Amino acid sequence: xxxxxxxxxxxYNKMVVDELPDEAxxxxxxxxxxxxxxxxxxxxxxxxxxVSRLADVYPMSFAAVQKHVxxxxxxxxxxxxxxxxxxxxRTDAGAVGRARQALDQLETTWRGRVxxxxxxxxxxxx
Amino acid sequence: xxxxxxxxDDDDLTITLIADFDAPVDQVWELWxxxxxxxxxxxxxxxxxxxxxxxxxxxxxxTFFMTGPEGARSWGTWRVTAVDPxxxxxxxxxxxxxxxxxxxxxxxxxxRLRLAEHGGGTRMEMxxxxxxREEMERWVSMGTVEGLQQAVGQMDALLG
Numbered sequence: 001x002x003x004x005x006x007x008x009x010x011x012y013n014k015m016v017v018d019e020l021p022d023e024a025x026x027x028x029x030x031x032x033x034x035x036x037x038x039x040x041x042x043x044x045x046x047x048x049x050x051v052s053r054l055a056d057v058y059p060m061s062f063a064a065v066q067k068h069v070x071x072x073x074x075x076x077x078x079x080x081x082x083x084x085x086x087x088x089x090r091t092d093a094g095a096v097g098r099a100r101q102a103l104d105q106l107e108t109t110w111r112g113r114v115x116x117x118x119x120x121x122x123x124x125x126x
Numbered sequence: 127x128x129x130x131x132x133x134x135d136d137d138d139l140t141i142t143l144i145a146d147f148d149a150p151v152d153q154v155w156e157l158w159x160x161x162x163x164x165x166x167x168x169x170x171x172x173x174x175x176x177x178x179x180x181x182x183x184x185x186x187x188x189t190f191f192m193t194g195p196e197g198a199r200s201w202g203t204w205r206v207t208a209v210d211p212x213x214x215x216x217x218x219x220x221x222x223x224x225x226x227x228x229x230x231x232x233x234x235x236x237x238r239l240r241l242a243e244h245g246g247g248t249r250m251e252m253x254x255x256x257x258x259r260e261e262m263e264r265w266v267s268m269g270t271v272e273g274l275q276q277a278v279g280q281m282d283a284l285l286g
Contacts, residue, residue: 106254119166120166
């Protein structure tokens with residue numbers, strides 16, 4: 001199982017891109033192609049700032065920050081949530097699912113490696 | 127199978143693998159301490175690994191790359207944080223550029239290895255995880271959009 005699973009992981013990035021419709025890939029590229037938007041993505045992964053708090057961080061207008069957030073939102077990289085008068089921004093939904101995904105990747109990688117370790121140790125091949 | 131137990135901790139963001147080998151501790155340690163042996167298990171058959179630098183001392187680095195079926199290379203760097211041959215090894219695992227330098231902004235995972243004699247063979251306990259939820263989030267976003275990120279990095283360079 002190890003090599004196939006790990007191949008899948010190694011080519012995962014490519015597959016994700018291949019599986020997305022062209023418009024979605026374009027939206028992703030466009031969203032990620034800007035350093036401010038990448039920075040917004042990082043900040044909103046660690047916390048869930050409001051748009052106005054984000055606007056305080058960057059030397060640009062509230063409207064400009066709002067526009068960046070809208071681009072990220074269209075690419076499915078952030079979600080906005082209304083909280084009273086505030087709009088909070090967070091990177092994607094379902095942090096639990098993402099944690100699982102991260103641990104899945106680690107587990108697949110290391111399981112494959114441990115299986116191969118056993119092969120290297122096997123008498124006659126080591 | 128070799129892996130006898132996997133424990134996951136979604137709160138702690140760690141995964142613990144326990145594997146029992148029918149070989150003495152010294153031999154299992156050599157899988158890590160001998161770069162030629164390390165190469166034999168690091169990458170899957172389709173992506174063989176080549177170890178370049180191998181300094182298994184605290185603060186030392188192990189750098190390697192894996193070559194894909196079409197010749198594309200992906201680089202990694204392990205930074206050794208603690209080592210106690212033949213029983214313990216701790217390191218951070220980072221994506222690296224072609225010169226082996228860990229990429230700035232790329233997420234890092236942490237690995238803790240313990241080896242002990244067990245039932246005439248060796249029990250290996252490995253804990254892998256992330257230092258923080260933020261680190262994990264970065265790892266996932268790299269994992270899913272890593273190719274895009276790299277392409278975008280190149281675009282940034284092209285666009286100045």
